[in-house]
Amino acid sequence: MNRLQSSPYNWGQQNVRQVMFTVQLAATPALFVHAYFFGIGIFIQMLIALTVALSAEAAMLYLRNKPIKPYLTDWSIILTALDIVFCLPPTSPWWIVASAVLFAVILAKHVFGGLGYNIFNPAMAGYAFVLISFPAVMTVWHLPNALIANPLDAWQTVQLIFTSTLPDSINIDALTGATPLEATRTGLLNEQTLSSIFNHEVIFQGGQLANSSFWMNISFLLGGLFLLYRGVIRWQMPVGFLLAMTLLASMFHEINPERYASLSFHLFSGATMLAAFFIITDPVTGSTTPSGRLYFGLGAGVLVYVIRTWGGYADAVAFAVLLMNMLAPWIDAMTVPRVYGHGIASKPHEH
Amino acid sequence: MMIGQLVEKIDTWLHRLREKVNFHGGVHPAQNKLISTQQPIQTLPFAEKLILPLNQHIGPESVPLVKVGQHVLAGEMIARCAPPLGVPLHAPTSGTITDIGDYPIAHASGIFSRSIVLTPDGLNKMAVFTPRHIPTSPQSLKAILLHSGIIGMGGAGFPSFRKIANHKGQIHTLIVNGAECEPFITCDDMLMRERPTAIIEGALMVANALGAMRVLIGIEDNKPEAFAALMLAKKTSTINLEIVQVPTIYPMGSSDQLITQLTGQEVPSDGRSSDLGLIMFNVATLAAVYDAVSVGNPVLNRVVTMTGFAIDKPCNVEVPIGTPFEHLVHWAGLKQQNAQWLMGGPMMGIPVTNFQTPVIKTTNCILVNPPEPEAEILPCIRCGACMDACPINLLPQQLYWHAKANELEKLEALHLKDCIECGCCAYVCPSHIPLVQYYRHGKVAVRTANADKAAAQYAKQRHEAQLARRAADEKERSERLAAKRAAMMAADEAAQAAEAPKELT
Numbered sequence: 001m002n003r004l005q006s007s008p009y010n011w012g013q014q015n016v017r018q019v020m021f022t023v024q025l026a027a028t029p030a031l032f033v034h035a036y037f038f039g040i041g042i043f044i045q046m047l048i049a050l051t052v053a054l055s056a057e058a059a060m061l062y063l064r065n066k067p068i069k070p071y072l073t074d075w076s077i078i079l080t081a082l083d084i085v086f087c088l089p090p091t092s093p094w095w096i097v098a099s100a101v102l103f104a105v106i107l108a109k110h111v112f113g114g115l116g117y118n119i120f121n122p123a124m125a126g127y128a129f130v131l132i133s134f135p136a137v138m139t140v141w142h143l144p145n146a147l148i149a150n151p152l153d154a155w156q157t158v159q160l161i162f163t164s165t166l167p168d169s170i171n172i173d174a175l176t177g178a179t180p181l182e183a184t185r186t187g188l189l190n191e192q193t194l195s196s197i198f199n200h201e202v203i204f205q206g207g208q209l210a211n212s213s214f215w216m217n218i219s220f221l222l223g224g225l226f227l228l229y230r231g232v233i234r235w236q237m238p239v240g241f242l243l244a245m246t247l248l249a250s251m252f253h254e255i256n257p258e259r260y261a262s263l264s265f266h267l268f269s270g271a272t273m274l275a276a277f278f279i280i281t282d283p284v285t286g287s288t289t290p291s292g293r294l295y296f297g298l299g300a301g302v303l304v305y306v307i308r309t310w311g312g313y314a315d316a317v318a319f320a321v322l323l324m325n326m327l328a329p330w331i332d333a334m335t336v337p338r339v340y341g342h343g344i345a346s347k348p349h350e351h
Numbered sequence: 352m353m354i355g356q357l358v359e360k361i362d363t364w365l366h367r368l369r370e371k372v373n374f375h376g377g378v379h380p381a382q383n384k385l386i387s388t389q390q391p392i393q394t395l396p397f398a399e400k401l402i403l404p405l406n407q408h409i410g411p412e413s414v415p416l417v418k419v420g421q422h423v424l425a426g427e428m429i430a431r432c433a434p435p436l437g438v439p440l441h442a443p444t445s446g447t448i449t450d451i452g453d454y455p456i457a458h459a460s461g462i463f464s465r466s467i468v469l470t471p472d473g474l475n476k477m478a479v480f481t482p483r484h485i486p487t488s489p490q491s492l493k494a495i496l497l498h499s500g501i502i503g504m505g506g507a508g509f510p511s512f513r514k515i516a517n518h519k520g521q522i523h524t525l526i527v528n529g530a531e532c533e534p535f536i537t538c539d540d541m542l543m544r545e546r547p548t549a550i551i552e553g554a555l556m557v558a559n560a561l562g563a564m565r566v567l568i569g570i571e572d573n574k575p576e577a578f579a580a581l582m583l584a585k586k587t588s589t590i591n592l593e594i595v596q597v598p599t600i601y602p603m604g605s606s607d608q609l610i611t612q613l614t615g616q617e618v619p620s621d622g623r624s625s626d627l628g629l630i631m632f633n634v635a636t637l638a639a640v641y642d643a644v645s646v647g648n649p650v651l652n653r654v655v656t657m658t659g660f661a662i663d664k665p666c667n668v669e670v671p672i673g674t675p676f677e678h679l680v681h682w683a684g685l686k687q688q689n690a691q692w693l694m695g696g697p698m699m700g701i702p703v704t705n706f707q708t709p710v711i712k713t714t715n716c717i718l719v720n721p722p723e724p725e726a727e728i729l730p731c732i733r734c735g736a737c738m739d740a741c742p743i744n745l746l747p748q749q750l751y752w753h754a755k756a757n758e759l760e761k762l763e764a765l766h767l768k769d770c771i772e773c774g775c776c777a778y779v780c781p782s783h784i785p786l787v788q789y790y791r792h793g794k795v796a797v798r799t800a801n802a803d804k805a806a807a808q809y810a811k812q813r814h815e816a817q818l819a820r821r822a823a824d825e826k827e828r829s830e831r832l833a834a835k836r837a838a839m840m841a842a843d844e845a846a847q848a849a850e851a852p853k854e855l856t
Contacts, residue, residue, distance in 0.1 A: 006459070006788035008774030009723065010380055010534070010697040014736070016729050016781045074729055116730035116782075234735070235365075236358060283734040288748060290362055290738075291355035332749070335355055339766045340375065340607065340743040341620035 020075040022232050026223035027082055027278060033219045034090070037144040037212035041090030041157050045097050048161075049081035052101045060110035076115050079282075080104050083123030086274055087318070088130070089141045091152075091160050091175070096137055100126035120325045121285045128318040139314070143177045144212040147202060150174075177202045180213050181270045181314040184261060193258040217273040224277025233281040236290060240297020241276045241304075242267065248305040260309065270315040275304065279317060285325045292328075292335035299331075300324045370600055374611045376742040377600040378775045380534050380698065382573060387537045387658040387665040392545055394669050395682045397471040401673030402454045402709035403429070403440060404464040408502040409509050410436035415467055417448045426478040426648050429467055438500045438510045441649040442469055443671030445476040455705040457694035457714070459791075466709070469673065480647035485556055489515050492560035499643035500650045500712070505539075505604070505633030506695065508713040511640075516625055519562035523628040526613060527554050527568040527637060529577065530597060530604035533696030536716040538654040539634050541667040543570070543577035546638055547584035551592070553637030556644055558590050561630065566592040567613050568634075573599040601698060602773040606631050608742050620769055635715075655710055657683045659719035661690035670710055676717050677706035685719065693718040698774045726783035737776035737786060743769050747776035751786055754793035759800050762793050770794070 034042045057077050061068045084100050104126030112118040131138050145151040150170060152160065159165055166172060178186060180203050187197035198204045204211075227233045245266055252260035266272065271279070280286060280300045287296035300320045307316030366372060406412040413430035423429055423442040430440040450468040455461070486492035495501075496512035503509045505528055516522050527550070531539040543550060554566050570578050581594050597603055597612050607618045610629055618624050624631055632640075639650050651671060658665035663684025670679065676692065693700035694708070695716055703717075710717075737747035746765055753761040770790050777786040 006785055006791060007695075007700055007772070008698045008777050008787065009691070009693060009700060009702075009720075011726065011778045011780070011783060012378070012380070014779065014781045015783065016732060019732075019734065019781050070727055070729065076732070114730065116732050234739075284732050286733075288733050288735045288738065289746065291358040294354060294358050332746075336746060336765065337355070337359060337744050339620065339745055339769055340611075341617050341622075341769065342766065344617055344619055 016074045016076070019232055020078055022230055023227065023278065024075075024078050024082065026226045026230075026232075027086075027220075028223075030086070030216060030219040030223055030274075033215050034086070034212075037146070037215070038090040038142050039145060039152055039157055040154050041142065041161065042085055044158060044161055045085040045088060045090060045092075046081060048094050048097050049085050049101050050078070052098045053077045053081045053105055056102055056105040057110075060106060060114075064110065064114070066114065071115065074115060077105070079278075080109070080123045080126070083121075083274075083279055084126055086278075087123075087127045087271060089138065089176075091142045091157060092137055093164050094161050096130050096134060099133070100130045102126075103129040116284055118284060119328075121279065121282050121321050123282075124279065124318040124321045124325075128322060131313070131318065139178075139182060140176045141179045141182070142175060143202065147177075147205060148175060179203065179270070179314065180211075180265075181308065184265075185308075185314045188259065194261060195258065211268075213270065214268045217268040220273035220277055224273060227277060227281075233277065234290075234293055236293035237281050237286065237297040237300075238276040240294040240299075241280055241301040242272075242297075244298045244301025245272065245305055248302065252309070266305065266308070270308070271317045272304070275300070275317040275321070280321055280324070285321075285328060287328045287331040287335070289332050289335040290337055292331040295331050295335065296324055296328060299327065371598045372600055372603075372612065373615055374608045374742050375744045376740045376775055377602065377608075378740050378778050379599075380601055380778060382599070383535050383658075383660075384537050384540070384573065386660075387535070387656050387667060388540060388576075390664075390666045392541050392654055392667045392669050395679070397444060397473060397475075397671065398674045398678035399470065400449065400675075401443060401446075401469045401471060401671055402466050402675060402707065403443075403469060403673040404454065404456050404466045404709065404711055405430055405440065406456075406464050407440070407508060407672075407711040407713065408438050409507070410438070410513075412465060413437055413440045415451055417451075417467065419448055419450060421448045422446070422472075423448060423469070424476050424478040426480060426651060428649075429469075432497065436510065436513065438497060438502055438512075439649075440467070441500055441651060443651040443673055444469070444471045445474055446471040455708050456711070457701045457703050457708050459701055461704065471671075477648075482647050483644045485644060486560040489517060489519055489521075489561055492557065495643050496640070498649070499639065501636060501639050501643065502650075502712050503633060504635035504639060504650075504653060504712055504715075506699075506713050506715055507606075508711075511632070511636060514625070514630060516561065516630070519560075521628070522561045522563045522625060522630045524565040524567060524614070524630075525554060525558045525561065525563045526610060526624075526629055526631040527566060527634060528604060528606065528609055528631055529568055529570040529574075529581075529634045530609055531574070532571060532599070532601045532604035533698055533700075533716070534601075535658050535718050536656050536696045537658070538656045538667050538715050540574045540577050541656075542638060542654050543574070543634055544580045547577075547580040549638040549641040550634045551581065551584050551586065552645070553639075553641035554632070555588055555590055555592070557630075557632060557637065557640060563630070564591060566590055568592070568594045569597045569603075569609050569613050570594065571599040571603055572596040601775065602742055602771070605742065605771055605773060607771075620766070650712055653710065653712060653714065655679065655714055656716040656718075658716065659690070661685060661687040661719045661721050672710060672712055674710045675707045676703060676710070679710070679717060680706070680719060687721055689722055690719045691722050693720075698778065699772065728784055729782040731780075731782055731784060734781060736779040736781060740775040740779045742773060742775060743771060745770060747786055750793065751784065751789050754789040754796075757796065759793075759797050762797055767793055767797060 058068055061071050104122035108120050108122040108125035109118045183201040183203050184197055249263040249266040253262050287293050303320035304316045411433040415430045417429045425444045427442045428439050429442050432439045446469045449470045453463040454466040456464045493512045493515045501511045529543055558566050602608055616627050652669050654667050654669050656667050657679050663686055692703040694703050733748055741747055772787050774787050
């Protein structure tokens with residue numbers, strides 16, 4: 001369809017690429033904070049993810065007889081790769097990230113019709129796929145470098161990711177441990193109290209400065225505020241998500257502080273801020289109406305808290321988002337905003 | 352649904368905080384207005400011929416009163432109105448009628464309209480005009496509007512007399528539209544600067560005739576000169592006249608949006624502004640009203656913005672109705688041959704491919720720009736930027752999906768018909784999807800389907816009526832027969848009874 005058949009004949013400067021790059025920009029501080037805590041693993045993962053993603057995208061576009069260049073360079077693929085690598089352990093083997101990305105691009109995105117047509121968040125579908133398929137690898141996280149006696153150097157990290165080998169002097173158990181969420185979950189399952197977990201688990205040693213989860217969440221929060229300021233995301237989704245988490249976490253913590261973690265623990269552990277600003281805000285698979293976005297955020301927040309607290313996984317963003325994706329079309333249908341001039345009396349003026 | 356209302360309230364509040372605007376959405380396209388406001392309104396020599404379409408307004412075509420070869424004076428009526436909805440047409444200058452036939456007009460489908468062609472004699476001999484009495488009732492105002500051929504000169508082209516309420520006092524506020532929100536267009540701006548008294552007098556005349564107690568003039572705050580000129584021309588009157596600067600945001604000049612901005616009220620979707628006791632006139636229309644009363648002349652000329660980056664000397668010109676675009680563009684100088692011509696602004700303008708297209712009473716701008724680079728259209732990512740920009744608070748991205756899938760019932764349920772085709776959605780779309788085009792197609796499809804449905808319904812009703820009529824006829828006949836038979840049988844029985852022995856009685 002020719003653009004010039006119908007008004008308007010001018011349009012703004014914004015384009016899909018810019019939207020994608022702005023998100024990438026907002027996530028950049030988090031990438032460096034991640035690298036500060038866990039070494040350069042995340043950059044290697046990002047390289048693998050992008051390579052696989054671009055190849056898979058090009059191949060799928062070719063198979064679907066779509067023009068490759070414009071669709072490949074909409075750069076939506078960057079966000080998929082970005083969301084996946086932030087969720088994966090930074091030193092997990094290359095084939096983990098490759099499988100996640102392949103699943104995301106091929107099955108979650110292109111099988112449904114490509115950008116704009118997918119009903120499930122591709123990154124979360126890909127992550128959920130590897131989480132379910134390779135649970136052993138996925139639950140073991142690299143410890144923050146501050147908690148390791150001899151952190152890996154760059155070359156050793158590359159070797160670990162691609163060949164799963166380590167120098168003889170280093171034992172894998174010295175490098176890895178449970179994440180804060182995993183540690184509390186396991187502890188609680190073993191009938192420990194929260195205060196004893198916080199006192200004894202390795203991950204909680206080193207104080208707030210060494211708390212990688214906390215600083216990652218802070219950097220996502222700042223990036224998210226930047227996205228809000230630039231108008232790339234709307235306030236309803238993060239507000240709804242964080243509001244639901246806040247209400248549930250405060251309420252249950254009030255009931256039993258030794259069983260239910262505090263509000264600040266929930267807000268600044270795991271993928272809370274990543275989800276609030278970078279994942280649930282994916283426009284394609286989320287709700288699009290003004291109040292629908294709030295309901296979508298609230299729903300995701302409730303699901304994350306419920307699965308974290310009583311479910312089978314330490315964190316729950318992927319499952320919460322995928323479940324909410326299914327509801328998005330229904331939420332949209334239920335939340336059509338009032339149109340100008342509707343729902344007001346149209347009686348002739350009496351004078 | 353409380354949460355829905357709350358979210359909408361917060362959004363409205365955030366929007367008002369950012370834009371100081373009372374309606375939803377809106378965009379800020381590059382204005383490009385300064386290039387055409389550097390010089391006062393110009394006049395130029397007559398074109399060789401003036402093409403006067405008989406249908407410049409919304410309503411039935413006017414009926415020609417002249418013959419080819421006839422000489423006419425400026426202001427002479429050359430086509431009468433087709434009652435009750437049309438308006439008459441007058442010769443803009445003196446000259447000879449050289450043709451009555453089909454000529455191109457600026458229309459989205461490039462159609463032709465029956466037109467009278469006038470070859471000016473260059474003398475511009477005026478018919479005798481006599482000033483009219485200042486109208487004191489809606490009826491006398493209506494007569495002036497009708498006989499002077501005044502239609503909405505802001506672009507709507509709705510015959511002005513049809514907007515007038517029948518009873519004095521039905522309208523309490525006259526709103527004057529001086530917003531002029533479309534980029535590039537400055538004809539109202541220049542008119543306000545140069546003829547502020549005519550506009551204010553015209554407004555007071557209309558308000559007086561209608562018994563309105565208040566006049567609100569809304570001007571976007573990017574026109575400080577026009578605002579100052581009107582403030583100077585403002586005079587004391589029993590009518591409360593306010594000149595209000597409104598924020599510069601597109602589509603502030605859309606009538607419903609300006610009403611909401613100035614009064615805080617929404618015009619009901621199934622009603623009119625008169626339901627709220629309001630009436631709106633464009634500044635150029637009011638200047639025409641003033642001329643029609645104080646001088647007595649009908650609409651002969653209008654101010655047109657001749658602008659664009661492919662034009663040598665962009666400026667505003669006052670030209671006779673019927674002047675071909677080409678005459679104007681050549682006078683102003685065309686820098687580039689493959690330029691794109693539009694009637695109107697870039698947001699809602701109509702492409703013009705035939706350069707003989709004439710200026711009509713609603714032509715506010717001829718925009719000639721270098722061709723735009725073809726935008727690359729990507730899939731919709733449902734980002735919702737269109738929804739945030741929509742001044743009507745529609746869901747443009749959902750309308751797009753449904754229009755594409757031809758789901759007419761859903762289009763109706765999401766109120767496609769309320770779309771004003773302002774183009775804000777397409778302007779902000781990061782995928783550069785020509786959304787308005789889909790909505791235009793969708794509207795036509797809905798209208799056609801409804802017409803088909805109505806026709807089918809009508810045919811069904813007629814068929815059922817016919818069946819019912821037949822059944823009734825049949826029933827009547829059988830009843831008649833039955834009655835006849837019964838009567839015969841009764842007669843027979845009576846006869847038999849008469850013949851029978853009368854033992855029993």
